[in-house]
Amino acid sequence: MGARVRKLVSAVVLFGATAGGVAWFLTKPEPWPAAHWEGLGEPDLANGERVFWAGGCTSCHAAPKTEGDARLVLSGGLPLKSPFGTFHVPNISPDESAGIGSWTLAEFGTAMTRGAGRNGEHLYPSFPYGSYARLTSKDVNDLWGFLKTLPKSTNVAPPHDLRFPYNIRLVLGGWKLLFFTDKPRVTVDTGNxxxxxxxxxxxxxxxxxxxxxxxxxxxxxxxxxxxxxxxxxxxxxxxxxxxxxxxxxxxxxxxxxxxxxxxxxxxxxxxxxxxxxxxxxxxxxxxxxxxxxxxxxxxxxxxxx
Known part of the structure; x- marks a missing residue:
């Protein structure tokens, strides 16, 4: 009986490990290959600014209640309350430590359009990468170039404060599998x-x-x-x-x-x-x-x- 129980336990463990491996394969972050960002040339800063305002970056990433040029300091910190807990918007200024100044174009583009951080982690969709996934590589490159011209901030935003199980980033892989897409949302006459x-x-x-x-x-x-x-x-x-x-x-x-x-x-x-x-x-x-x-x-x- 002992041998049979050990075999059963081993089989269950093996099944669990296999199922877990399959689940991870299906839901793991999928960054773009480095070649995706090659050959784009120097950013068009005027177009980058156009994308910046279309994307409303200041609305979330500027410090609350700032006005004028201070709106261009993307220091983060804004709390976003939701049924899942409170998200805190990060610093995306060009500061090398507190912001994203040390990131590469590939890391920035993967975060914007794939919802994956520079360390390979899933990002929460409070950052609207589900929409930014539609951005062209050129627009991402131009936006990245424009962001690097903005003032630096040393502000470090607090970590997210989320309820279980939403505080487990692995869960986001399943969410992406269900809902993440870069396809059009409705059909319109794209010949126009x-x-x-x-x-x-x-x-x-x-x-x-x-x-x-x-x-x-x-x-x-x-x-x-x-x-x-x-x-x-x-x-x-x-x-x-x-x-x-x-x-x-x-x-x-x-x-x-x-x-x-x-x-x-x-x-x-x-x-x-x-x-x-x-x-x-x-x-x-x-x-x-x-x-x-x-x-x-x-x-x-x-x-x-």
Missing amino acids: PKLARGQYLVEGPGHCGECHTPRNTLGGFEADRWLAGAPNPEGEGRIPNITPGSKSIGAWSESDIVTYLETGFTPDFDSVGGSMVEVQKNLARLPAGDREAIAAYLKAVPARE
Whole structure:
């Protein structure tokens, strides 16, 4: 009997180890190969700044309540409360110790578009790499070049304060397996350059779906309700539906949307409020053609009630 029990225990251990190995293989971080970032040349800093404002980097990474040029000091520290616990936004200034100044382009690009840290760890999707996965290699290279021109900060953000089991990064591999994709969220006429640009901006650097799309209990997008509105991640009220099926915004014309993104005023002469204030200020810095592209895409997505 003892020998049979030992064989059974050995078989269970072997099965567990094999299952664990298979699970790790399926969910391990997947950085880009180094060759993916070769041959991009010198960054286009003007385009890098354009990507910077489209991505709203200051909204999360600047110190809270800063104004003017101080917004360009990406010192981190902002707490982001969620049902899983509190995330603390990191320092992404060019400081070599507290920030990401010692990172390579490959490490930065892998974090942005694959959600993996420089040490091979999974990053939490509070950092919207699920949207940034759509970024082109050129835009990543240009953004990286622009970030390196910004002021350094020695601020060290606190570690995340998450509940079990969300504080175990290995769990994120399973989350990515279920929800992470770099594919388009909806089908639009990509033969239309304006629509294609709008889709890229909204689904990629603009990461609009991160707030405007509802999520399931595991934090993944409800794919069939893209941009249909969702609970406010900051805890109060709701983020509105911005599809053509919205009872309010759905009636706006493309020019209404463009004016709102540029000035912050609605067709009814109301003004932007809440967390959208920061977003609107960032988008107002983009070329007019980009705001027009965003508006065209928002009018073309499937209507959701």
